[in-house]
Amino acid sequence: MTIMTWTPSLDVGVSKMNDEHQGLLKLMNDLHDAHQAGKRGFEVLKILDALGAATVKHFADEEVYMESVNYPKLKTHKLIHQDLLKKFGTFSEAIHAKNGEIGDDFFTFLKLWLSAHIKGIDMEYSPSHLAQTAPKKFA
Ligand SMILES: [Fe+2]
Numbered sequence: 001m002t003i004m005t006w007t008p009s010l011d012v013g014v015s016k017m018n019d020e021h022q023g024l025l026k027l028m029n030d031l032h033d034a035h036q037a038g039k040r041g042f043e044v045l046k047i048l049d050a051l052g053a054a055t056v057k058h059f060a061d062e063e064v065y066m067e068s069v070n071y072p073k074l075k076t077h078k079l080i081h082q083d084l085l086k087k088f089g090t091f092s093e094a095i096h097a098k099n100g101e102i103g104d105d106f107f108t109f110l111k112l113w114l115s116a117h118i119k120g121i122d123m124e125y126s127p128s129h130l131a132q133t134a135p136k137k138f139a
């Protein structure tokens with residue numbers, strides 16, 4: 001069972017970022033499927049580590065993109081990414097220590113991260129949102 005499916009409400013208007021978000025979503029669903037199927041150990045940990053690596057790459061790519069469009073809230077967004085990575089790291093260490101046993105709190109964290117972060121924080125760099133909030137030029 002998937003924990004979350006892609007919907008147009010997650011569309012941030014930047015195709016590379018949408019592709020990466022979909023990749024993260026797939027890994028989260030794969031992880032959930034493996035967990036639900038009763039898998040533990042390497043089969044779970046390899047997906048967890050792939051999700052971690054994809055997340056690090058995505059945050060870096062997203063920060064490069066935001067820089068390229070002079071996104072005004074880049075600094076805050078970077079801090080939020082750092083905080084998410086820290087939390088992910090703490091969960092990941094605990095899951096490794098338990099040889100791939102995952103608690104529901106980790107899936108709750110992942111779901112919240114995807115929905116709240118993409119819809120609330122990432123959405124603010126979407127070209128349509130930036131166009132709406134750009135300061136008006138005085139004539
Ligand atoms: Fe982000």
Ligand SMILES: [Fe+2]
Binds near residue numbers: 017058
């Ligand atoms: Fe993102």
